[in-house]
Amino acid sequence: MQFVIEDVLQAPPAWRSMPAFAEIDAPIARAVLEEAGKFAAGVLAPINGKADLDGCTWRDCGVTTPAGYREAYAAFIEQGWAALACDPEDGGQGLPAMLNAAFNEMIAAANHGWTMYPGLLHGAYECLRAHGSSELKQRYLTKLASGEWLATMNLTEPQAGSDLALVRSKADPRPDGSYRLTGSKIFISGGEHDLTDNIVHFVLARLPDAPSGTKGISLFLAPKVLSDGSRNAIRCDGIEKKMGIKGSATCAMNFDGATGWLLGEPNRGLAAMFVMMNSARLQVGLQGLGHLEAAHQNARAYALERVQGRGQPLAAHPAIRHILWHLRAQVDAGRVLAYWCAALIDESHHDQDAACRQAADARVGLLTPVVKAFLTDLGHRGADDALQVWGGYGYVHEYGIEQTVRDSRIAMIYEGTNEVQAIDLLQRKVLADGGAQLQTLLSMLDTDVNAMPAALADLAAALRAQTVAARKATQALIAGQMADPEWPLRVADDYLRALGLTLFGWAWCRIARAAAAVTDDDWCADALSAARYGIEWLLPEATWRWQRISRREAVLQSIASQRKI
Structure with missing residues (x-):
């Protein structure tokens, strides 16, 4: 998290340029992350498994939550986590949305069920702040900001x-x-x-x-x-x-x-509700990232300690190494994408230039369906892949991964199903303005790639190929949608995934550039290896996705005409 915030996205210098965050620096961010980690690992994670077995109890008088939930929530309020990114005028701490995103990733990874209760707090706060009357804000705003x-x-x-x-x-x-x-x-x-x-x-x-x-x-x-x-x-x-x-x-x-x-x-x-809903969609994307991170951490730990085959740990076997690198590459890129979106939210609210605020807000709108749908899809499917590392042990409750698989599935459904997110992305965020906002995004990716050092030229070339393919596929849809209005709907899921992978390609390039600048550091060496793995093994999927988008699929058209189906 520190690597992404400080080295990849270089957030602290950006905070200094915003009056609201002028006093926030890297040491403060590190201290927040450290305390957030203690809360997630020490308070929430220990009650996760038992709560899954016990569940909630409903009676006519109300609902009783699992053992430990009330105490955990009391600690959440006492430590001020609810107010992390709220305005100081409303009793908040006024910290950047990026730090709030990091906190939300942690608690989702530690205990998704508990996280559901405060999950809508910040969105509700923002909605009331934007649309409530003076009387309603006076009565409810500080209560929501504090989490009371x-x-x-x-x-x-x-x-x-x-x-x-x-x-x-x-x-x-x-x-x-x-x-x-x-x-x-x-x-x-x-x-x-x-x-x-x-x-x-x-x-x-x-x-x-x-x-x-x-x-x-x-x-x-x-x-x-x-x-x-x-x-x-x-x-x-x-x-x-x-x-x-x-x-x-x-x-x-x-x-x-x-x-x-x-x-x-x-x-x-x-x-009015979309203020709350868009906040919730980004929160759900972070849930997907949290599940992916939890699955990777747990699978890696087990693979290193479990001995199978000629006295070797599971992690020594190529099939398992593929799973672990697959998870690591996705976690790293997903974190860059999610935190960048949070940084854009900060910019949209606090940049001193009005044009920059407007541009950042538009980019958040474009990225929101990708963060929600792509990260939740990876969170569930990554947890499912990780379960394979345990073999039969993964299928029982004791090791926790089967709960991660089950818990992660809902994130693909609520706050707008991933199919709805794909339609929103393609029809409302891309085609509605003739691809203008997308072109701005792709140009930014290209500009970033041009700054890559010569030693990483192969990674830069791989990303450039995807931005070229993205433009061609988008132009094909723009040109053909009038004659075939259903065409975008048939390929919307492919489009979102292809764009998500392209954004991951950019994230892997940023990671590689930051990691390559650090010498004699094993962690950064692993980050560079994971970025290379992502570019070489995962990014190529985007190529055939863009190609499929560019074609008018006759089979899908014929199936759609068979109304009995």
């Missing part, structure tokens, strides 16, 4: 999964300016629990005169406990029995005339 109260995001309904146009929950205005909320929501993480004495629900619902579709959705804030101390008409009707993250209470919620207040403008709830 937790928050939820109530979008999904039984008939409306990813299609929010089908939301039916209603909001009827009252004379006092509040609203009466009625409806049911499902899959609400932390909808009920025993960690805090209040829960602030962010709820999508329709006003009486709202137009149909997504243009008629408004956003409301509805607390579990009202300001007079009475219980709001919000009820948890049960919790789901799930494949993974069993320590997280996934709730079915009922709003039976609950009192709520409008956030933002009427019928523009999605615009």
